[in-house]
Amino acid sequence: MPELPQVLPITPLTAPLDTSVRPPGSKSITNRALLCAALAPGTSTLTGVLFADDTLAMLGAISALGATVAADPEAATVTVTGVDPRLGTTDAAVDARYSGTTSRFILPAAALRPGRTVVDGSEQLRSRPFGPVLSALRDVGASVSSDSFLPATVQGPLRGGPVRVSGHISSQFLSGLLMAGPLMTDGLDVELTSALVSVPYVEMTKAVMAAFGVPVEGLTVTPGSYRPTDYAIEPDASAASYFLGAAAVTGGRVTIDGLGTGSLQGDVGFADVLEQMGAQVSRTSDSLTVRISGPLRGVDVDMSDISDTAQTLAAVAVYASSPTRVRGIGFIRRKETDRLAAVVTELRRAGIDATEDEDGFTIRPGAPRPTRIATYDDHRMAMSMSLLGLRSPGIEIADPGCVAKTYPAYFTDLAALS
Numbered sequence: 553m554p555e556l557p558q559v560l561p562i563t564p565l566t567a568p569l570d571t572s573v574r575p576p577g578s579k580s581i582t583n584r585a586l587l588c589a590a591l592a593p594g595t596s597t598l599t600g601v602l603f604a605d606d607t608l609a610m611l612g613a614i615s616a617l618g619a620t621v622a623a624d625p626e627a628a629t630v631t632v633t634g635v636d637p638r639l640g641t642t643d644a645a646v647d648a649r650y651s652g653t654t655s656r657f658i659l660p661a662a663a664l665r666p667g668r669t670v671v672d673g674s675e676q677l678r679s680r681p682f683g684p685v686l687s688a689l690r691d692v693g694a695s696v697s698s699d700s701f702l703p704a705t706v707q708g709p710l711r712g713g714p715v716r717v718s719g720h721i722s723s724q725f726l727s728g729l730l731m732a733g734p735l736m737t738d739g740l741d742v743e744l745t746s747a748l749v750s751v752p753y754v755e756m757t758k759a760v761m762a763a764f765g766v767p768v769e770g771l772t773v774t775p776g777s778y779r780p781t782d783y784a785i786e787p788d789a790s791a792a793s794y795f796l797g798a799a800a801v802t803g804g805r806v807t808i809d810g811l812g813t814g815s816l817q818g819d820v821g822f823a824d825v826l827e828q829m830g831a832q833v834s835r836t837s838d839s840l841t842v843r844i845s846g847p848l849r850g851v852d853v854d855m856s857d858i859s860d861t862a863q864t865l866a867a868v869a870v871y872a873s874s875p876t877r878v879r880g881i882g883f884i885r886r887k888e889t890d891r892l893a894a895v896v897t898e899l900r901r902a903g904i905d906a907t908e909d910e911d912g913f914t915i916r917p918g919a920p921r922p923t924r925i926a927t928y929d930d931h932r933m934a935m936s937m938s939l940l941g942l943r944s945p946g947i948e949i950a951d952p953g954c955v956a957k958t959y960p961a962y963f964t965d966l967a968a969l970s
């Protein structure tokens with residue numbers, strides 16, 4: 553990967569796009585498949601794997617729990633030989649780095665071990681919420697050292713059974729509990745105590761578990777075991793949103809190869825939002841195409857299912873013909889940064905009329921002035937705000953290297969558009 557400078561100027565595109573892109577593997581599917589493979593005694597081979605900071609965190613985490621991992625980043629493959637965590641009696645330590653998925657998924661798996669596991673991460677991750685998963689683990693039999701934040705030491709075994717967990721802060725708590733469910737003595741039967749956000753990610757969890765031989769009925773998992781599986785991971789739909797967004801801001805056509813009608817990722821729904829704004833969208837079993845032939849209209853949309861694409865929409869909305877209002881995403885204030893405040897602050901610094909409210913933001917169209925965009929250690933700020941620079945001169949991205957969390961080659965792939 554070429555070294556990125558501290559500040560990266562973005563060069564405007566001079567012609568409408570007419571191109572196909574295949575983003576790297578899905579972060580969310582990679583981290584689920586790695587964990588399911590690590591819990592399956594035997595050898596699984598994963599292809600189309602994302603190699604980025606968040607998935608390296610999961611690779612380290614499953615190794616710490618006893619899986620044997622052989623990774624080939626060039627070929628985007630990983631071979632995992634899993635072990636039954638209930639046999640793990642030694643002390644272990646996991647560094648989840650910046651990764652919400654790694655930390656929220658590994659805590660329940662680690663709590664299956666009779667040995668103690670300490671789970672920790674970066675300062676950023678230490679400031680993110682963990683209360684719902686920590687209290688649920690205590691309720692199903694774990695010993696847990698912390699109530700709300702990392703670091704947390706957990707120790708099993710887990711008896712499982714009925715458990716209550718909230719859904720309004722993050723879906724990752726539920727996904728993590730479900731994945732550990734079959735290895736709990738009584739299985740797991742989850743009751744949500746508040747409305748679930750990011751719903752498609754839970755469907756994805758169930759689909760990946762099923763591929764590794766574990767069915768989930770509703771939110772109930774019966775005791776059982778994972779089966780080693782060869783598993784192909786599709787490209788990342790959240791990453792794809794930046795290329796669809798690029799077409800939306802400059803006009804033309806972008807096709808995402810590998811993201812077909814059977815995609816497991818809710819974020820393919822970003823194309824539906826562009827369609828509501830006036831884009832033409834077509835799909836095949838193996839691709840997604842967006843065509844833009846005139847100015848887009850603003851939109852009023854609930855993005856609680858697809859919140860990782862909300863910042864992409866904020867950039868697109870700047871060039872629409874009417875205001876855009878995004879609702880249902882108050883919970884993104886507790887991601888890598890307060891994403892509502894970050895996106896509104898940076899657009900306002902660029903001279904755009906943007907306002908935040910409790911659960912979303914409103915963007916009124918305008919012409920951004922030359923601005924060095926701050927990125928708040930949030931990969932999605934860097935990737936989404938770079939779209940402004942494809943159309944408006946003088947946009948620079950501060951700390952572009954933060955994209956390493958999910959897409960280390962992003963700026964190389966973006967530059968390839970011209």
Ligand SMILES: O=C(O)C1=C[C@@H](OP(=O)(O)O)[C@@H](O)[C@H](O)C1
Binds near residue numbers: 749750859
């Ligand atoms: O389960 C997953 O893979 C994810 C769920 C979402 O988080 P929340 O459930 O916290 O919204 C999403 O933002 C994140 O990037 C990945």
Ligand SMILES: C=C(OP(=O)(O)O)C(=O)O
Binds near residue numbers: 606650651652654932
């Ligand atoms: C919120 C994100 O990641 P995570 O919660 O997995 O750290 C993201 O990738 O936008």
